[in-house]
């Protein structure tokens with residue numbers, strides 16, 4: 001009898017172990033490579049329909065991935081969008097943004113310590129965490145370095161990679177360390193290779209997209225006009241001679257941007273090759289996305305600060321381990337920051353209670369789940385763009401308009417502002433937008449998103465922001 005009881009207890013314990021394995025025996029967690037290509041418009045990639053050959057590597061990757069065809073970023077600015085990615089919170093709530101645009105003042109207070117970040121959560125979940133970033137508005141001063149074992153700028157010189165593969169040795173050594181220590185690695189990779197001024201692509205790529213010198217505009221740093229005063233920044237010199245009413249000037253600018261996209265594609269291919277050389281590619285989870293797009297005068301202006309399709313529609317590609325769900329295309333609109341809870345659900349790691357983003361895993365499992373419609377906020381958080389079915393409404397005043405309404409089905413390029421002549425939907429969408437902004441302001445007050453101590457703007461960060469055209 002005693003023996004039988006003992007056997008039953010042992011069997012029960014074994015069953016419990018099978019059903020609830022201790023943490024150490026859980027299935028291996030994959031390495032995660034999250035590559036953010038700053039300022040990359042979805043519609044300038046082949047896999048999102050661009051007719052020019054800007055992206056052979058990313059197009060091949062898209063066939064092994066789940067591709068979100070309509071992913072929208074939460075802000076058309078680097079700091080706000082990346083912090084939404086890192087926290088799953090909307091920009092007005094986490095409060096981190098490129099605040100140079102507010103009263104000409106650079107607010108360097110970092111993210112509140114009360115809001116957890118993705119790298120912190122992954123670190124607690126047993127990950128090694130390394131970030132190789134491009135500086136500027138993803139600098140650690142804003143709170144982006146939290147949870148990283150290593151968070152560095154310039155260790156990888158992305159702009160030299162065309163000629164110098166050795167600059168990826170740090171990446172290689174972190175991957176090798178992950179393998180050696182049998183600990184999964186979270187790798188955040190970020191660069192500005194297609195951010196303005198569009199001068200980072202190597203000459204052969206520039207020549208491919210700009211075969212003829214169509215305008216007396218710079219094709220490289222050497223071509224930049226002399227400074228008109230000692231403090232004139234590189235972006236100011238790049239844009240100085242550009243005439244927006246000159247068709248060949250506009251073509252020149254877009255071609256320079258496309259060369260930057262093609263260079264970003266080359267860089268992505270090199271990172272992939274290192275993963276393959278170390279035999280880590282197949283079982284890694286690789287995400288490619290961007291923080292926002294870029295305007296090329298579609299609505300009369302350039303760069304990224306306004307709320308239009310061209311500044312908010314970003315690539316979002318996820319290759320799961322073993323290429324699970326390869327080739328799947330998700331056509332419903334999703335929010336780029338939904339990737340944080342998606343990742344955590346996939347890994348079996350609980351997400352923080354207050355996260356506003358929603359996991360997309362139910363959608364990938366073909367469950368009846370419609371992701372919440374995207375909303376995007378401009379820098380000062382006074383304006384919002386919301387999607388309501390096929391319509392996009394924004395209350396951002398610019399170019400002489402006070403609000404915008406587009407019918408995405410009839411007018412995908414958003415050429416006709418239906419708000420101008422009035423529209424039956426306007427009153428309801430206006431109310432929705434105002435209510436959403438009010439709700440976020442209340443949440444922001446409750447969460448105190450940005451209340452850490454400022455580290456101050458040192459000369460190095462000032463230089464980085466100047467080189468990106470922000471100061």
Ligand SMILES: [Zn+2]
Pocket residue numbers: 038039077078079291292
């Ligand atoms: Zn950016």
